[in-house]
Amino acid sequence: MSHLEKAITCMVEVFEEYATKDDKKHQLSAAEFAELMNKELAGPEFQGKLDQEVRDEAIAKLDKNHDGEINFREFSMFLATLARGYYRSTKKGKGNKGKSAKSE
Secondary structure, three states: OOHHHHHHHHHHHHHHHHHOOOOOOOEEOHHHHHHHHHHHOOOOOOOOOOOHHHHHHHHHHHOOOOOOOEEHHHHHHHHHHHHHHHHHHHHOOOOOOOOOHHHO
């Protein structure tokens, strides 16, 4: 499998692992999302930065249909936002000054 294929399947597998913990198998509840963030974003870049207030804010911003849960579409938008942030953090100080964020 290519790197991109692995990334896609991993994204789906992570969502399904946490979304299937309760009766709504295609949604992440607030508790499931909090558990996912705590376990899957445990690296030094994220550790200690994801308190309850941050999780609540993330859920509010991600929950585009305002049903109190995160569906796969909303989850994939969350991952895209994290990926853009990580990409930007890797480019700091590497001749990226003056470049528009829109070129990402």
